[in-house]
Amino acid sequence: MEVISQILMPSTLLFLLLGSILGLFIGALPGLSATMGVAILTPMTFWLPPEQGLAMLIAIYCTAIFAGGVPAILVNTPGTPASMVTSFDGFALTKQGKSGLALGVNAIYSGLGGVISVIFLMVFSQPIAQFALNFGAAEYFALAIFGLSIMVSVSGKSIRKGMISGFIGLLIATVGLDPITSTQRFTFNQSDLYEGISFIPIMIGLFGLGEVFFQFLLKNDQNNIKENVKERSDRILPNKKERREMRKPFLFSSILSPIIGAIPGAGGDIASIVTWEQSKRFVKGEKKKEYGKGSLAGLAATTTANNGVIGGAFTTMLTLGLPGDAVTAILIGALMMYGLQPGPNLFVEDPDIVYTIIGLLLLANILVIILGLLGSRLFVRIMMVRKEYIWVSVILFSVIGSFALNNSFFDVWIVFISGVVGLIFRKLDYPLGPMILGLLLGPMAESNFRRALLMGGDFSYSIFFTRPISLILIIIAIVSLIIPVLNKMNQRRKRNV
Amino acid sequence: MRITNVSFNLILLLICGLLYWQTYNFSTLFGSDGIGPAYFPRLIIILIMITNIIELFFSIKTKSSKRLFLIEHSRRVLELCLFIAVIAGFISLLGTLPFILIASISMFLLCMVLKLPLIPSILVSVGLSVVVHFVFIEGFNIML
Numbered sequence: 001m002e003v004i005s006q007i008l009m010p011s012t013l014l015f016l017l018l019g020s021i022l023g024l025f026i027g028a029l030p031g032l033s034a035t036m037g038v039a040i041l042t043p044m045t046f047w048l049p050p051e052q053g054l055a056m057l058i059a060i061y062c063t064a065i066f067a068g069g070v071p072a073i074l075v076n077t078p079g080t081p082a083s084m085v086t087s088f089d090g091f092a093l094t095k096q097g098k099s100g101l102a103l104g105v106n107a108i109y110s111g112l113g114g115v116i117s118v119i120f121l122m123v124f125s126q127p128i129a130q131f132a133l134n135f136g137a138a139e140y141f142a143l144a145i146f147g148l149s150i151m152v153s154v155s156g157k158s159i160r161k162g163m164i165s166g167f168i169g170l171l172i173a174t175v176g177l178d179p180i181t182s183t184q185r186f187t188f189n190q191s192d193l194y195e196g197i198s199f200i201p202i203m204i205g206l207f208g209l210g211e212v213f214f215q216f217l218l219k220n221d222q223n224n225i226k227e228n229v230k231e232r233s234d235r236i237l238p239n240k241k242e243r244r245e246m247r248k249p250f251l252f253s254s255i256l257s258p259i260i261g262a263i264p265g266a267g268g269d270i271a272s273i274v275t276w277e278q279s280k281r282f283v284k285g286e287k288k289k290e291y292g293k294g295s296l297a298g299l300a301a302t303t304t305a306n307n308g309v310i311g312g313a314f315t316t317m318l319t320l321g322l323p324g325d326a327v328t329a330i331l332i333g334a335l336m337m338y339g340l341q342p343g344p345n346l347f348v349e350d351p352d353i354v355y356t357i358i359g360l361l362l363l364a365n366i367l368v369i370i371l372g373l374l375g376s377r378l379f380v381r382i383m384m385v386r387k388e389y390i391w392v393s394v395i396l397f398s399v400i401g402s403f404a405l406n407n408s409f410f411d412v413w414i415v416f417i418s419g420v421v422g423l424i425f426r427k428l429d430y431p432l433g434p435m436i437l438g439l440l441l442g443p444m445a446e447s448n449f450r451r452a453l454l455m456g457g458d459f460s461y462s463i464f465f466t467r468p469i470s471l472i473l474i475i476i477a478i479v480s481l482i483i484p485v486l487n488k489m490n491q492r493r494k495r496n497v
Numbered sequence: 498m499r500i501t502n503v504s505f506n507l508i509l510l511l512i513c514g515l516l517y518w519q520t521y522n523f524s525t526l527f528g529s530d531g532i533g534p535a536y537f538p539r540l541i542i543i544l545i546m547i548t549n550i551i552e553l554f555f556s557i558k559t560k561s562s563k564r565l566f567l568i569e570h571s572r573r574v575l576e577l578c579l580f581i582a583v584i585a586g587f588i589s590l591l592g593t594l595p596f597i598l599i600a601s602i603s604m605f606l607l608c609m610v611l612k613l614p615l616i617p618s619i620l621v622s623v624g625l626s627v628v629v630h631f632v633f634i635e636g637f638n639i640m641l
Contacts, residue, residue, distance in 0.1 A: 047637050160552045164509070167545040171516070171538065178534035183523050185534055186516065209584075216577050217570065388611040389621055392604050395584060400629050403591070404639050412588050420581065427565060428505055446537045453532050 003352050006051055007359040015052045016360065019059025020367045024375060026060065027067025027079045028382040029390060034064035034080055035326040036211055039203040040394060042334050043401035050338045051356050055364075057334060058357070061327050062364040065268060065306050066110035066372060070379045073102045082268025082309075085276045085302040092294035100376060104236035105296060106303045107372020109246070113254050113304035114365030117311025120258035121318075122358055125347070128319040132344035137451035138463050142473035144445035147322045149477035150264045151434035153484045162434045165425065169438020170445075172197055179447040180454075192410040199333040199439055201402045205415040206432050207326070208398040210422020212391045217427075236376055238296065245287065246300035249279035253304035260305075261312025264437075267325035271305040307365060314361065317342050318354055321444070329436045337405075498563045499556060506553040510546060517542045580610045596634060596641045600626035 006012065026037035037060050045053030068080030073090030086106065093102040135143065148166065155162020175186045176196030187193040238246065253275040260271040279301035280291055291298045313324025321343035323329035332342050340350055347354055402415040425432060456463040464470050520535040520542070566574050587603035604622030613621075633639045 160548055160555065163548045164545060164552060167541055167548065170541045171545065174538045174541065178523075181534055183534040185523055185538060186519060213577060213581065216580060217566075217573055386613070388608070388613050389617075391611070392607050392621065393625055395607065396600060396604060396625055396629055399584075399588060399591070400633050400639070400641075403641065404633060404637065407640050409588075409591065412591065416585065416588055419584075424505075428502060449537070450532050 003355040003359060006352075007055075007356060007363065012052050012055050012360075013363075015048065016055040016059045016363055016367065019056035020063045020364065020371055022056075023060040023063025024067045024371060024378075025382055025385075027064035028070045028379050029079065029385065029387065032064075032079070032390060032394075033207070033211070034061050034068070035203075035330065036207045036394070037064050038327050038330050039200070039207045040397050040401055042200055042330060042337075043204075043405045044397075045334070046337055046405065050340070050353060051360070053334070053338070054353075054357060055360050057331060058360045059364045059367065061331075062114055062307060062310060062361070062368055063371065065310065066107065066114075066303075066368045067379075069106040069110065069303055069306060070103065071383055073106060074099060074379065074383065080268070082272055082306045083302075084269060085272040086299065086306070088276070088292045089290075089295045089299040089302070092292070093296075093299065096294050098294070100236045101238060101242075101296075102299060103376040103379065104373060105238060105246070105299050107236075107369055107376070108238075109250055109300045109303040110307040111365050111367075111369030111372065112250070113257060114307035114310055114368060115362060116254040117258040117261065117308045118358060118361045118365065119311070121311040121315050121361070124262075125315050125319050125354070125358075128315065129344040129347040132319055133348070135344065135469065136467070137448040137455060138467050138470040139473065141445055141448040141452055142464060142470040142477070143320060143322070144441045144448065146473045146477040146480070147264050147441045148437055148445065149481045151437045152481050154431060154433035154437070155484070156431045156433075157429055159485060159488060161428075161430045165430045165432065166434030166438040169435035169440075170442040171438075172202070172435075173439050173442030174446070179443060180450050192408065197414060198405065198411060200330070200337065200405060201411040201414040202418045202439060203330050203333065203436070204398050204402050205418020206422040206425075206435070208394055209415060209419025210426065210432075212394050213419060213423040214426045215387070215391070217423075236373055242296050245283075245297050248282035249275075249297045249301040250304050252279050252282055253301040254308050257305040257308025258312035258315070261309030261324055262315050263312075264316055264322045264324055267313070268306045268309045271309045272302040275301045275305040275308075307368065310361065310365075314357065318346060318357065319344060323437065323440055326433060326436060329440050332440060498561050498565050499559065501565045502556040503553065506549050506556055509549050510553070513542050513546050513549070517546075576610055580607060583607055583610060592641060597626050597630050600629065 022037065022041065023034070026032045026034065038057055041060060042057060045056050048056070065080060065082055068078060068083035069086040069090060070079060072078040072083040072087035073094055076087050076091040078084045078087055090102045090106065093099065148170075151162055151166035152159055155165075173196070175193055177183065177187075177194055178185055184194065253271075256275055256278070257271045260274060261267070276291075276298055279297065280288055283291070283295070283297045287295065287297060309325070313328045316322045316324045317328040317332060321332065321341070323332055335342050340346060340353055398415055398419075399412055402411045403409065405411055422432065424430075425435075452463050453461070464474060517539065520539050523533070523535045523538075583603055583606045587599060590599045590603075593599075601623045604625055605618055608618030608622055634641055
């Protein structure tokens with residue numbers, strides 16, 4: 001009851017609404033991603049009580065993911081990677097003069113997908129956390145290794161480059177005082193480095209400044225957007241026949257997406273393409289041929305998947321402390337700044353915050369439906385804002401936000417350097433996802449590895465292979481390392497043939 | 498692109514070598530027991546070096562016609578350098594001059610590099626700086 005009254009406090013609802021409005025802008029503007037938005041705005045929430053700060057960040061996340069579908073539908077330019085598949089049927093519907101209906105479907109099914117994924121979170125988080133409470137140092141190390149093994153599957157074009165990026169993240173995480181003996185490592189006698197390099201400034205630099213620098217180099221198609229965007233004039237809500245057509249793909253997508261979201265590293269982009277492809281089996285005859293040419297069923301499947309992964313990603317984040325995607329990686333950093341450590345102990349030490357997060361997610365997804373339906377005319381206006389003004393704002397907020405974290409100029413320079421590194425990595429096709437995993441899971445892997453060896457007594461590595469959970473997790477990690485490599489080799493062989 | 502990739506790999510190798518050497522300066526309270534403070538960093542550095550050498554080999558082997566920057570984009574690259582320099586200047590001046598002044602001037606310069614119209618640029622840079630000043634410095638008591 002106390003949690004419900006806390007969530008329904010006017011101040012919390014106000015920040016939830018503010019976050020939703022910001023999320024609409026972030027998602028609807030191509031080039032601004034949910035990751036970037038959450039990274040830049042995280043420092044601004046540290047003055048707020050955790051429930052209000054989290055309300056704002058969760059609302060930005062949920063709304064930006066949904067709003068990413070808006071430019072995908074209206075101008076065939078996905079606002080976020082997750083909405084890439086939305087453009088297949090969404091833009092085709094716009095060309096048929098049904099942009100209003102496409103925007104309506106995007107709002108309703110994104111929100112409903114999000115709500116169902118929150119139910120997934122409610123049902124599965126408690127048992128997973130209960131199970132994870134039995135974990136010791138060896139199991140946590142194996143869990144971190146499993147999380148790190150995901151860096152291969154989020155490597156994109158090149159596994160080698162992904163691994164280099166991930167290892168660099170791990171190396172950066174070792175800067176500062178050693179977690180067991182407090183020995184200085186790579187500090188070069190600089191007091192700013194004693195506590196290590198903070199995670200949030202690196203994220204702000206990589207995803208805020210780095211993205212601005214990279215977009216600066218790209219050709220700007222702002223004028224094309226202005227020409228293509230037209231005021232919508234058709235209806236927003238689907239009729240009974242259309243709702244029936246979308247029912248099965250929606251149900252299928254809403255069950256599958258949270259499961260995909262719960263896999264570390266697999267986000268909305270993977271879920272939307274998998275569900276779009278697989279949901280075809282629930283449509284028969286002529287309707288099947290419409291996929292990619294303006295199918296409402298296809299659109300419902302992908303939009304459900306976009307927000308449907310959120311509950312899954314939060315399940316992994318809250319119960320195991322592993323990031324489900326880039327945004328949950330930043331949210332882990334944010335929770336740590338609030339003095340909360342995501343993982344099974346959170347359910348014992350701070351159950352209220354867990355229920356608060358679940359409640360906020362539920363409300364944020366309901367807001368997605370309301371704002372999505374009410375704001376469909378506004379989206380056209382948002383997309384006409386010149387990107388350059390947004391870039392200038394992003395720079396100012398990145399600088400001031402990073403300083404505000406610890407009143408430290410050092411953090412501001414970290415943002416700047418990370419921004420330049422982010423640009424170089426993007427230009428050279430080095431993925432940033434693995435680096436985040438390395439940064440986040442490095443300390444967990446190292447401290448538990450050493451603790452486990454100390455607990456074993458004779459510094460024997462056998463402790464990792466004699467404990468069943470640890471052994472299973474290590475086997476899963478090895479399998480998830482090998483499968484993407486084999487897939488790549490297979491693809492290359494097919495291409496050569 | 499090949500030269501850039503190779504250069505990047507070589508620079509990374511050099512940095513790894515220097516950092517590996519640096520790990521010998523880590524003092525340890527318990528002697529060298531194999532899992533001291535240097536163990537993990539060394540392991541990671543070795544992994545970076547191995548993957549980097551493999552990548553270097555492939556970078557040399559691969560013949561790519563892809564360029565890091567297109568010639569017609571060279572002007573844009575120069576503009577980006579100027580853009581980054583303005584941000585670096587802004588950060589260096591933080592805390593030395595009044596925030597509204599340096600933020601307004603820096604944001605205005607950024608708008609000019611981006612070739613935005615004059616009057617909206619002035620309005621945006623001053624407006625943004627004032628809002629940020631009141632929210633963060635006056636509101637949240639940030640010491641800038």
